[in-house]
Amino acid sequence: MQSGQLDNCIICGRLFLKDHTDSCLDCYREIEHNLNLVADFLEIDQNRYATIEEVSEFTNVSVKQIAEFLRDGLIFSEDYPNLGYRCAHCGKLIKRQLLCNECFTRFSTDVNRTLMQEKLLDEIRSK
Ligand SMILES: [Zn+2]
Ligand SMILES: [Zn+2]
Numbered sequence: 001m002q003s004g005q006l007d008n009c010i011i012c013g014r015l016f017l018k019d020h021t022d023s024c025l026d027c028y029r030e031i032e033h034n035l036n037l038v039a040d041f042l043e044i045d046q047n048r049y050a051t052i053e054e055v056s057e058f059t060n061v062s063v064k065q066i067a068e069f070l071r072d073g074l075i076f077s078e079d080y081p082n083l084g085y086r087c088a089h090c091g092k093l094i095k096r097q098l099l100c101n102e103c104f105t106r107f108s109t110d111v112n113r114t115l116m117q118e119k120l121l122d123e124i125r126s127k
Helices: 025-043 052-059 063-071 101-126
Strands: 005-008 015-018
Touching: 025 052, 025 063, 052 063
Parallel strands: none
Antiparallel strands: 005 015
């Protein structure tokens, strides 16, 4: 029977026995604890309109971590009108993915354009 593999925890960098998670048990427990704090805070009716900064301030959980909860769908941001995180490019409030729609569209057209250019260059070269 094969036992787990040793790996570095993606959060604290310590070696741990890799099982089902990318982090060691301590960090995993910490994340779970933080998730509960955030979920408990949001469960209170008058906190429904809180922003991510406010949630972070009250729960002492970092904005980055709350954003991860939202992105991973552990917290359902659709239930909370003001809860979102910043687009990685322009900083607009978003609730899913890494980029807002505009940046995503622009980014994908840029990629398309680059691909088109490469294709054109290939065609020119092959002549
Ligand atoms: Zn760790
Ligand atoms: Zn954006």
